[in-house]
Amino acid sequence: MNLIESKTTSFPLSNSPITVGIIGGGIAGSTIALRLAEQGINVQLFEEGKSLVNGPPICHLHAGGNLYREISDQQCVTLLKQSIDTLRVYQHTSNIRPTVIAIPCNDAGDPNDLLPRLTLLQQTYQALVENDPKNKVLGEPNDYFKLYQRNDMERLALQDNPRHPLTPDQWMIPVAKSINLDQFKYPLVMVQEYGLSVFRIAATLTLALQKLTACHVHTNTKVTSLAEQNTGWKISYQDLTGDQHQLNVDYLVNAGGYRTGTIDDLAHIPRQRMVEFKAAYITHWAQCDAQWPEVIFHGERGTPNGMAQLTPYPDGFFQLHGMTQDITLFKNGLVSSNANSAQPQLDASFKAKLQQHWTQPEIEQRTQRAINHMAQFVEKFEQATVGGKPLFGAQQIPGSDPTLRAADVSYSHQRYARSEIVKASSALSVADAILDQLAVLDLISKPIPQTREDEFPVAQQLSLNDIVSYAEQLAAERGFPTSLARPIGH
Structure with missing residues (x-):
């Protein structure tokens, strides 16, 4: 059975008054999509590749940043x-x-x-x-x-x-x-x-977003232009067959990873x-x-x-x-x-x-x-x-400091956020900040404080066995040894 095609449980779409567009399905974009969709917010996630979280090599949690002598204690x-x-x-x-x-x-x-x-x-x-x-x-x-x-x-x-x-x-x-x-x-x-x-994170995000009908994932999709409007953004995009489409969103998140500047250019927003x-x-x-x-x-x-x-x-x-x-x-x-x-x-x-x-x-x-x-x-x-x-x-x-390691989000327009993480563990901070920003703009009601686990009920229900199984499938599809998907110390 191909896990990517099996939806055993669907979680109902809430009556969210807004739609958030997220460009980039890496660790940041997918985490933001999960955070918002778990809250019932309508999400449109655009990823040029064929699967989510397929970016730079992630292998270390950096729980304290002890690899880096040159960064500050605060980082x-x-x-x-x-x-x-x-x-x-x-x-x-x-x-x-x-x-x-x-x-x-x-x-x-x-x-x-x-x-x-x-x-x-x-x-x-x-x-x-x-x-x-x-x-x-x-x-x-x-x-x-x-x-x-x-x-x-x-x-x-x-x-x-x-x-x-x-x-x-x-x-x-x-x-x-x-x-x-x-x-x-x-x-x-x-x-x-x-x-x-990285493979088990990709598996977790893919399987969780698959269960959340509040999130629509567009893989093999290239965003071709962006137009700012009075109440959001118009996204023009091309699918795998070359067909052109347009979609209006109330809020836009640029999570393009190393290509974040390309999206800034489409939005005509300068950034160093x-x-x-x-x-x-x-x-x-x-x-x-x-x-x-x-x-x-x-x-x-x-x-x-x-x-x-x-x-x-x-x-x-x-x-x-x-x-x-x-x-x-x-x-x-x-x-x-x-x-x-x-x-x-x-x-x-x-x-x-x-x-x-x-x-x-x-x-x-x-x-x-x-x-x-x-x-x-x-x-x-x-x-x-x-x-x-x-x-x-x-x-x-x-910015211009090559030693920076703890970074999260920046804003240039009222309805435009830019994810700028350097380390994978910063992705949740970006997601939290964007949720808060949506509340500040009165696009959503202020989120009720919850434990981290309660914020992600769908992701928390996924089993280790299902995650490892799909992670091994992803590793094999991407041409890596499946051993890289398996846990150590569990």
């Missing part, structure tokens, strides 16, 4: 709160394994510089849990992070790898056994930042932003005999010693980032908008990659570079092989 606190909300709403999308942060000796950073931030985040998490016990989705607050000195790592290196790690020490064992302890500054840090499955093309690489380590945590080896972005990120999946698959121009970053891959257009223009070679046109030699070359980069720290990882095509995409960054 970290924001990401922590947004991640907690994400786990409460998308309850079957996390890979529950911790993240290890290690600073190589050749890096200028000092591990002790991380401690004030980690303490702030732990205290923030503790306060959030005390305020609402349902916020306890990242383990016990007291366990939010743990420090490991050299002697701790030496002790753990003598132990056998556990089959099902539960404690921080058990998760750390394969790291202690596999890295050269002389290469790192101490302490190492283990923090409860979990993984996020950047776009960055990135890729992560799928590898298979057949000889791996342990469940690994995620491991972040800090490094200076854009240099040959850029950060290396090892993200585990079931069955020996690992996703790799290497923040060098030979691996995850690309020369001329970061571009800015200009006075003539709100859409930064990527080079033609990147546009070809975004249309799935990677050459096999390039896939093998860049994946092998990622493996070699990781093998500097985990020597046995040199055994890994190419595990599939890269996860890739272009990331929008509003």
Whole structure:
């Protein structure tokens, strides 16, 4: 049975007086559509691709932003709160394994510089849990992070790898056994930042929106022009067969992802932003005999010693980032908008990659570079092989600060909102802000305060089994190993 075609339960359309148009069916646009449709608001969701949430590589929840030394403490606190909300709403999308942060000796950073931030985040998490016990989705607050000195790592290196790690020490064992302890500054840090499955998020959103008759999803659909009217917007669009259509909406949301500027141009609304093309690489380590945590080896972005990120999946698959121009970053891959257009223009070679046109030699070359980069720290990882095509995409960054990570929504006109998330966990904040804006404009009545779970009754009813089953189908359709759709730690 094809789940995408089976509607077992329909939820009635409410008598919503307005219609909201959302352009872009990525993580932001689909989350906004779900948030509004769960409230009974009529939604028209437009996505140029054939399925929802098919954008840049998502793998890490960023519950505190500990990957990023360069961002502010306030951005970290924001990401922590947004991640907690994400786990409460998308309850079957996390890979529950911790993240290890290690600073190589050749890096200028000092591990002790991380401690004030980690303490702030732990205290923030503790306060959030005390305020609402349902916020306890990242383990016990007291366990939010743990420090490991050299002697701790030496002790753990003598132990056998556990089959099902539960404690921080058990998760750390394969790291202690596999890295050269002389290469790192101490302490190492283990923090409860979990993984996020892009395929299970896509499955959750698709299956939930399919049940909500308040939302009409237009896939394989290109918006061709926008015209502002006194009471909203006229959307002109073209379907898969080339037929032209028009639709009037009372409020318009631009959730175009890296193409947000294209929609701004159609709406004749200027905006400054950047776009960055990135890729992560799928590898298979057949000889791996342990469940690994995620491991972040800090490094200076854009240099040959850029950060290396090892993200585990079931069955020996690992996703790799290497923040060098030979691996995850690309020369001329970061571009800015200009006075003539709100859409930064990527080079033609990147546009070809975004249309799935990677050459096999390039896939093998860049994946092998990622493996070699990781093998500097985990020597046995040199055994890994190419595990599939890269996860890739272009990331929008509003404004002119390339280090910005916590961003959500901006407004240019009364009935026009622009989603500008950089991280997936920010999508719910955008949805909340748009719902509030609709109330401020008196387009809807003010929403009644609810728990996060009660705001998403349809999504909350989806079972892990159905989500995983459909996520595996999506992974296969997109040409990725189905292991990437399966959970860790559940």
